[in-house]
Amino acid sequence: MTDAVGRRPGPLGLAARAWRSKPALRFRRNRAAMVGLALVLVLVAVALFAPWLSPIEPDRQNLRMRLEPPSLAHPFGTDEFGRSLLARVIHGARISLLTGLVPVAVAGTIGTTIGLLAGFYRGRVDTVLMRAMDVLLAFPSLLLALAVVGALGPGLRNAVIAVALVGIPQYARIARSVVLATREEEYVQAARALGARDGRLLRRHVLPSTMGPLTVQATLGIGFAILSMAGLSFLGLGVQPPTADWGEMLARGRRYLPDAGWLLVFPGAAISLTVLGFNLLGDGLRDALDPRD
Amino acid sequence: MTTYVLRRLVGLVPVLLGVTLLVFAMVWVSPGDPVLAILGESAQGIDRASLEELRRAYGLDRPLAVQYLDYLGSVLQGDLGVSVRSGRTVVAEIATRLPATLLLAGAGMTIAIAIGLSLGVVAALRRGTWIDYLAVLVALLGVSVPVFWSGLLMMMLFALTLEWLPASGIGSWRHLVMPAAAIGFASSAFIARITRSSMVDVLRQDYVRTARAKGLPPARVDLGHALRNALLPVVTVVGLQFGSLLGGAVLTETVFAWPGIGRMLVDAIRSRDLPLVQGTVLFVATGFILVNLLVDLSYAALNPRIRYD
DSSP states (O other): OOOTTSOOOOHHHHHHHHHHSHHHHHHHHOHHHHHHHHHHHHHHHHHHTHHHHSSSOTTOOOGGGTTOOSOSSSTTOBOTTOOBHHHHHHHHHHHHHHHHHHHHHHHHHHHHHHHHHHHHHOHHHHHHHHHHHHHHHTSOHHHHHHHHHHHHOSSHHHHHHHHHHHHHHHHHHHHHHHHHHHTTSHHHHHHHHTTOOHHHIIIIIIHHHHHHHHHHHHHHHHHHHHHHHHHHHHTTSSSOTTSOOHHHHHHHHGGGTTTTTHHHHHHHHHHHHHHHHHHHHHHHHHHHHOTTO | OHHHHHHHHHHHHHHHHHHHHHHHHHHHHSSSOHHHHHHGGGGTTOOHHHHHHHHHHTTTTSOHHHHHHHHHHHHHTTOOOBOTTTOSBHHHHHHHHHHHHHHHHHHHHHHHHHHHHHHHHHHHHTTTSHHHHHHHHHHHHHHHSOHHHHHHHHIIIIIIISOOSOSSOOSSHHHHHHHHHHHHHHHHHHHHHHHHHHHHHHHTSHHHHHHHHTTOOHHIIIIIIIIHHHHHHHHHHHHHHHHHHHHHHHHHHHHTTOOSHHHHHHHHHHTTOHHHHHHHHHHHHHHHHHHHHHHHHHHHHHOHHHHTO
């Protein structure tokens, strides 16, 4: 594509054009989706600027200030080591975002590749790959994650592997169904007739058409991954102390109930708002990209 | 219908084999020596010769394919191994804990269906009103709020502050209220969402319009004509929700110290009791597959078009 002067638009130009496109217009008119986008942007900003936003370091202990209720000095109160809960919730955004993005990136890459190959080559490749996906889908998702952590052992890395594995079949299925529809399209047939090799066909002509549905799935998947990771950390099988993590904070905070309710309220609200944000954003993207629904 | 049932049963075989293969592989991806994985901490620090002997005794020196077939044979005979921690068979451990989980899952599912169905139906009938927005809100919160957090908040409010209900454990129906409400609420979200959209679709159909035009009472059209047909997709979601209910049960049982399979699984992972982890995972996954099969079959029984696909 070239503009009126005949030059290719730069990234900013492309972004501006995308913002004015029809799906973007539908997205911007969707109030729930905009709320979701705002929540996600706040999370990203908090995660990026955590060291500057946080009043003190999340690990600094002050045993004279143990289990202090919320006050001006400590807006979210302090935990059993006298650490600022606000600082820990702010820094927890980093781990949350990381544990949401990494499994989705891994699962998205592997799942999409599997789906592309299965849908493009069909036949035996399709049967073998998709049967393997059926096996993964046969497990309730948290159970599969627990099985992986049970085999590999608890810890952040293994929990990320577990949550990624759970996501793979979703991407594979979506990619495959789009590929099955796309491979018969005339432009793909034309490229094939012109002598394009399989790799080029897949990369240049088939892959782009999977991007819409996969983006929706990935956005919803980030919310799901954050929720699953928080669950694993809550069970003591994911992020380990002293790393500031929302799920782990809840697991420790419950020991000080009902007197220190703030230990529960703030990390839990942070998880819920984050997941809500990604869910609203994902739903909004789906409605914007697929108006028929 | 018999052909359909048979076809579905045959289709399950590769999936079930895959599940057993994955569970079998857990020993081999587990870090360290497989003997140590199977025997747990009790085998730590034993000398090389004994390790070698144990490996032979457990048949771990044989080719993997032979070991897998051996494992499959044991599983088919109902032998899931022995728990490292308790020394009891895995089957006995599961049998002890299963009733508590079934009770929790059953109560949770009842709550989920009750809330989800009524909210979904009313939202579809009163589109654009406050109850419709309430249904959307419940559906959103249900999928966004972690079940362990809503459980803990309930515990803080109803057990520790108001002291209306016991905070944890099992015994009377009062112990069941909070854990069942926690997982039920989470699952009701999907059911409400799907009921609403399915009901909205059905309400647009010609036969519903005809029924109204005939002058039938609105309640009879809404419930007799529309709801009956709108329930079809809901049946599938209820089946799928059973899986997330089981996942939710793991977290909820941990929050409320409910002595079910979920909590047993988490304890087994923490104490590196691999045979118990494997057996529980295999048992729950098989249960989930069978429940989904039953759901599909009931769906086919309700909707004859499915069978002839």
